[in-house]
Amino acid sequence: MKRFAILLYGVTSYAVFFASILYAIGFIGNFIVPKSIDSVPEAPLGTALFINALLVAVFAIQHSVMARPAFKRWLTRFLPRAAERSTYVLFSSLVLILLFVLWEPMGGVVWAAKSDAAQWVAWGLYALGWVVLFYATFAINHFDLFGLRQSWSAFRNREPEPLKFVQPWIYRVVRHPLYVGWLLIIWATPIMTVAHLVFAALGTAYILLGIQLEERDLADAHPEYREYKRRVPMLIPSLRKSAAERSGEHTLAEVQSS
Numbered sequence: 001m002k003r004f005a006i007l008l009y010g011v012t013s014y015a016v017f018f019a020s021i022l023y024a025i026g027f028i029g030n031f032i033v034p035k036s037i038d039s040v041p042e043a044p045l046g047t048a049l050f051i052n053a054l055l056v057a058v059f060a061i062q063h064s065v066m067a068r069p070a071f072k073r074w075l076t077r078f079l080p081r082a083a084e085r086s087t088y089v090l091f092s093s094l095v096l097i098l099l100f101v102l103w104e105p106m107g108g109v110v111w112a113a114k115s116d117a118a119q120w121v122a123w124g125l126y127a128l129g130w131v132v133l134f135y136a137t138f139a140i141n142h143f144d145l146f147g148l149r150q151s152w153s154a155f156r157n158r159e160p161e162p163l164k165f166v167q168p169w170i171y172r173v174v175r176h177p178l179y180v181g182w183l184l185i186i187w188a189t190p191i192m193t194v195a196h197l198v199f200a201a202l203g204t205a206y207i208l209l210g211i212q213l214e215e216r217d218l219a220d221a222h223p224e225y226r227e228y229k230r231r232v233p234m235l236i237p238s239l240r241k242s243a244a245e246r247s248g249e250h251t252l253a254e255v256q257s258s
Contacts, residue, residue: 003155006082010151013090017146020093020100027100028185028199029126035100038193041107045194048104052198055099060206062095064213069221082154086147106195119190129184132170136177139168167228173237175215175228179207180235211235 026033041048065071066088076084113119143149144160153160170177186200211234218225 002080003157006080007151007155009083010086010147013086013093014146014148016097017089017093020096023100024096025130027103028196029189035103037103037105037196037199038107038191039105041105043104045106048106048195049198051102051104052106052195053202055102056199056202056206059092059095059099060202060210063092063206064210066091067214069217080154082150082160083147085144085150089147104195106193106198108194110192110194110197112192113190122188122190125184125188129181129186129188131181132177132184133181136170136181139170139177172232175232175234176211179211182207183235 023033027036030036030038043051066075072084075087079087113122137145141149143152149160174180183204186203189196192200215225215229219229
């Protein structure tokens with residue numbers, strides 16, 4: 001019964017994540033969903049700015065704290081180890097849903113694409129960001145990243161095999177393609193409003209801080225990561241290295257990334 005409960009918990013957590021990420025596509029892109037990042041403003045500008053900054057801060061704190069090894073060790077004192085990743089995924093999704101519900105649109109256009117071509121380029125980059133994001137998860141181990149592999153292994157009464165130290169091609173271009181995808185998603189828009197700019201700026205600040213925390217943990221756990229970090233750019237691909245030079249490099253899959 002316990003093994004089935006862990007599996008059900010993992011599947012439910014993944015379902016909540018999947019629903020929240022589908023909503024995020026419409027929320028950030030301003031289409032289909034009932035409330036988006038640029039819906040009709042209702043609160044005064046100062047109030048909206050405070051609420052939105054607080055929401056992003058809550059998401060950043062939850063996302064970063066729960067991803068740290070010390071917190072994981074503490075959490076597994078109360079939960080089965082196989083349910084730890086699913087718990088992280090569930091809470092991250094719930095905090096994201098909270099952001100959707102409480103977000104306060106702010107109005108005001110900072111810049112806008114004037115031509116149809118510029119608008120299509122913006123939408124193309126937005127779509128590319130989601131493609132890069134999802135591809136990066138599958139290039140490593142999507143089901144481990146979101147807790148399903150651990151839940152399934154527990155259901156089968158087996159310990160999941162440790163992930164190998166591998167480097168898919170996209171991780172030979174940049175160390176954090178997941179974050180590259182997110183940066184494209186939050187910045188690529190044909191109309192940059194005040195609310196969207198606040199969201200993108202705070203999101204970028206969180207990403208840059210989160211990378212520092214994540215890489216410190218990875219370097220502590222895997223000495224090989226320091227050499228990988230030296231050779232592969234963080235977010236912006238380098239033209240100075242050829243694919244041949246990078247082909248023999250290896251990196252830690254970002255299973256523990258936040």
